[in-house]
């Protein structure tokens with residue numbers, strides 16, 4: 001579990017599935033209308049069955065049985081059986097604010113370099129000897145953009161380089177990656193909560209019953225399921241993403257927010273959008289904590305999942321079933337509380353959330369816009385310089 005190149009070979013931070021529990025919003029809407037207590041699309045199948053029973057008149061009994069089974073295994077929201085252990089080792093958690101600030105800083109440095117390069121290119125234009133100018137332009141080009149022929153060909157055709165960044169990396173055959181992901185996830189979760197998980201809990205890696213989602217928590221059977229991730233170029237990334245999704249799903253079971261409230265119709269308890277957001281926030285925060293434990297930074301990065309894409313989706317106003325907003329809230333809690341346990345507690349304690357979380361998200365949105373603006377500027381500058389150099393190299 002090694003190379004930094006693993007991270008570099010990711011298409012981009014934004015391509016991470018983060019927490020791959022997305023449900024197409026439409027099917028999820030339907031699910032929540034059919035069965036208000038079910039906040040998650042991934043329980044559609046189960047709850048369709050339960051609703052059918054409810055219609056037949058026996059539903060309350062069935063629901064109460066579910067509730068007490070669930071509470072026996074997981075506790076209740078007010079009195080959870082599992083909390084974050086004081087003895088678990090948690091590495092510092094990377095927040096959206098930190099990542100965006102860092103990115104903006106490096107983009108500023110890059111911009112300075114680009115402006116300096118731009119000035120040099122301007123100087124070249126004044127050299128009247130054609131051969132000298134071409135030679136210097138070529139050197140400058142290759143120093144900044146890579147081998148002239150290759151790069152020029154790509155930028156002309158816009159085709160992918162064969163064997164380039166998106167090609168699958170060599171299989172690492174790392175013995176650690178041969179371990180079942182279920183085992184790794186269980187171990188990480190048990191260390192995090194400082195106790196054994198209920199016997200009844202099973203971790204599965206395999207088919208998720210609803211198309212397009214990466215994970216599924218079934219509270220009836222206490223099963224956390226993750227689809228084996230294969231979207232990343234690196235085996236290590238896929239492996240730990242799957243482990244992380246299992247962590248997210250257990251986060252749903254541990255928090256047990258809507259499950260413990262199946263028989264309630266009060267605004268806080270019913271499965272409104274706000275309820276789903278709150279539970280997703282708890283699951284995202286839980287996964288983040290699961291992923292904060294490994295010593296290797298790469299492993300931490302993949303297990304925690306990159307939530308930036310989700311957070312930015314929420315900032316852009318894109319609506320889903322609650323995951324994007326939940327991710328933004330969880331991140332805001334980690335930003336407000338330097339103690340990650342306090343952040344988890346802030347998210348999972350019943351009652352109103354601290355309005356300061358919204359302030360953090362609003363400030364993050366400003367950072368996001370700033371980051372996009374400077375990156376777009378740099379991109380334009382970069383392309384312009386490349387074009388000017390090319391025109392100096394190529395025969396007129």
Ligand SMILES: [Zn+2]
Nearest residue numbers: 021248280283
């Ligand atoms: Zn979720």
